């Protein structure tokens with residue numbers, strides 16, 4: 544691996560300024576524009592395949608997450624809170640202090656080969672984005688995908704990162720021997736709002752192109768239309784514009800999710816809203832005054848509108864261009880708002 548202009552320090556064991564988890568970790572910073580202001584904590588994880596606690600009711604049981612924190616920096620990101628468990632904050636630290644599990648690929652290979660492993664579906668991109676900018680440097684996903692391919696282990700990936708196309712070779716090789724699927728997350732395509740709300744992500748239209756390319760190469764890819772932002776992206780005309788573009792990208796399915804605001808994301812989002820759209824603050828407090836979720840009636844209305852638009856514009860009618868050898872197994876159910884961060 545070649546590191547341009549890196550600065551490297553071994554985090555001190557006793558320095559109180561160093562977060563507890565990072566003591567003994569290798570800390571890297573780079574002067575390249577892409578990574579300016581960011582810090583990477585390289586750690587060696589003890590294990591990499593996580594079993595999701597039964598109580599979380601997610602449609603998958605096992606996940607792999609090679610990173611913590613996310614440079615995509617979506618203001619509404621509900622994974623923000625998890626950074627506090629590391630002694631970091633849920634705001635700027637989440638965007639710029641990234642934990643990198645440098646041994647993720649070797650752990651994945653070992654754990655997939657262990658006799659006790661049952662060959663279960665593995666979901667990736669379910670906590671933070673596995674194709675965020677750091678992945679361009681660390682290339683952890685390549686090793687993980689190669690391990691999954693070699694074990695013929697089924698998996699899915701959820702991402703906002705166009706970088707997934709770098710690994711098209713491995714994805715198609717894996718799809719020849721097991722069940723592979725992907726989803727990209729695109730809640731809206733308005734360019735101004737994208738820059739304001741998802742400042743570290745690729746353009747939503749490039750994400751849709753990514754979806755089209757995956758489907759063209761036989762990797763079934765749908766769209767998680769998330770988050771739908773009340774009063775900002777939820778007018779009938781806005782919803783229709785977004786659904787039309789998703790349909791044009793040949794998405795195999797579309798799952799709409801209305802914004803939810805858990806602690807961590809809530810403070811960060813309302814802070815942004817009060818600076819940029821102060822007149823909306825009372826309306827948001829009305830919608831989210833009682834908790835993390837918008838009222839059921841609002842969610843149901845938006846979901847029904849999106850489903851009707853999806854049917855009208857033919858989402859799901861296209862099929863991946865090339866059919867892979869392995870017949871598709873039942874895909875995990877579409878994610879529900881309480882199940883996923885909003886990639």
Ligand code: SF4
Nearest residue numbers: 613615617620885886
């Ligand atoms: S919503 Fe997804 S892409 Fe955005 S910051 Fe969170 S983990 Fe990253």
